[in-house]
Amino acid sequence: MSQYLRMFLDESEEYLQSLNQNLLELENNPNDEQLINEIFRAAHSLKGMAATMGFDKMANLTHEMENVLDRIRAKKLVLKTEIVDILFICLDRLEKLVKEIATSGNEASDVEDIVLRLQNIKNEETSSKNSIIDDNFFDLESEEKDQILQYLKKGYFCYLLDVELVEGCLLKSVRGFMVIKSLKEIGIVIKSIPSLKDIEDEKFDYQFKVLYITKESEKEIRETVTDIIDVKGVTITRITEEDLEGQSVISTAEMEIAVTEEKIETEETPQIDRKTSQDIKVSPTIRVDIDKLDSLMNLVAELLINKTRLEEICNRMNFSNELLNDILQQLDRVTMNLQHTVMQVRMVPIERIFNRFPRMVRDLSKELNKKVNLIIEGAETELDRSIIDSLGDPLVHLLRNAIDHGIEDPETRRRLGKPEIAELRLTASQKGNEILIQVIDDGRGLDPDKIGRKGIERGLITKEEFDKMSDQEKINLIFRPGFSTSDTISDISGRGVGLDVVKRTVESLDGHIDIDTEIGKGTTFNISLPLTLAITQALLVKICDETYAIPLSVIVEAEDITPDRIQMVQGQEVFLLRGHMIPLVWSHKLLGLPVPDLNEVDQLSVVVIRTGKKYVGLIVTELINQQDIVIKSLGEFLINTPHISGATILGDGEVALILDVRNIA
């Protein structure tokens, strides 16, 4: 709800502001048609938005405003100071309503008084110079008008037909359809009020109007129409070119707005809870194209690279100048702030995707005869827009899995002494530079041995591997492609294609997924994601002679060690870090680089990396430093390069590859 509300409030304020400005201008140039049109459009849009959101007072007020403006537009009403005054009062009241909605979610002020004043203008000032078409509320698009003019030039006639059916006639929609059908046989139906579709749907009262082009005479038309049973009569009015010229034309832009409004209405109306009275703080905003933000981010990245290069040069030249250092520091601060702000701008609350889950969970639990209470926490947590968009599907999968496999049916839960209604939690929170998203159920939990045996059955592991595996490793088997724990394959989940896809998606976002589970108590899926994809902090290391970057988010610590601290335990190289045994992996091996002879080096660097619940020491040749890097994609051809997730440009202009260390354990 609040996501629409916010947009609604933002836009309403924009429209009100432009209305205020344009009205002021209009007072000075009362004959500026473009201005009147613009004002009319803004009022019209406001009306549509307010009605969609269910703010009836706003809708009512804007509707009356629109009526008055329409008269002015059609030159039936002269714009006098009094009218402008009333319109301004109207705007003030609208602003008040918007403020009330922003703070309390409700419209508090009354609008009746102004509505009455607006209606009074309408009534006392009807001028004689009416346009027939306007009177009949035909909003013609310019193309339609052109079309009619073309026909008139070719010797056709244009008529406005007002067809009346016998009151109480049966199946009037079919009669209406028959009238139009027979009219179409001798001419062209430009437009009807109500629309053809509404006539077919019986949305009219025994009367409808048709704007009609034909070569036939009025007599011929009358005969054709009245020949149909149940037609009471038809009024035929000839439309001339002058009538059309006086007709105000509704622009295509407005039509588009009207169409989108309709769409919003049909899609969103059921979700809108118009009586939220929680406090909503809204600061003024503008809406920006996401592409612009992307290019802004790119520019900031370029700036960052060049800042790093500048620092690098100063360091290498051993150039110490107080003024220069000062400038460099300033530059550093400004770029950092700039980067931070741009990142902030790209952030959207995760509720964008969370919003659709309550409905899904409701439907699914109903379908599966399970009782589930979905609790959503931290929906306001913000994430980079590009990450959020790809996150929907994995979360759908996890929630479905939880309901389908994790949560027991109410019967079983009662037997186990659990509350019948299961609790499914979806939470989001920010932890430092990462966002943690959890899907927590209190269902049956995962049984490592059962999963392990399934793994053997599926040919994913051997019996020997099974015996050696820890519980956590067995559980992680469910992320392997081709694994399914469900004994029966259901429609909802459990085709064995789910979790591996989830894992792949999360990892493609530079994130990480792991599981906490306890048999009989429940399962938690933890997804951690970087705040943003474009810029991250990284540790630069040397492996052989090449420079690589390791994202700081996965690093626990880094240490220089002497080769004698490396020990062999069960054929695995390890080293002791404050009493903990940490398995070691040679980065050189991963990358196919020559592994140095332990006897020939006197010092090695180990970067301790967290992958899931495990720690692994990655041996590199040398630690360089820590810096912000701008992540660049390797492009389509190299995207699947093992252990490499991207590249970055260093201060000296060299390219460094970014190590993908999530799967090295």
Add this chain to the structure above:
Amino acid sequence: MSKTVLIVDDAAFMRMMIKNILTEAGYEVVAEAENGKQAVEKYNELRPDLVTMDITMPEMDGITAVKEIMAIDSNAKIIMCSAMGQQAMVIEAIQSGAKDFIVKPFKNERVLEAVKKILG
């Protein structure tokens, strides 16, 4: 010579009613059919001046029958017999070539009005 009519309706009662109305007014009911399929066969055989066509019928519904009859004879004159609430189907039938419709329960004068209009 009086005009000939084919009455199509799956309910014998409805057929009898229409038949009475029409014969009293001087039309000649040359045949009756109780589904769309029969209606098409009878039409092909007898080429009546007018067909009254029910919409919901077993075997073949009235709309399909209208389409098939129109394919045989584009000058065929068909009146749909509809119930309340069938507007969408009536519209489809008229689009397919039916000339008019009458609504159940039938009133003599309404039926005759429609028939006269079509047969001239």
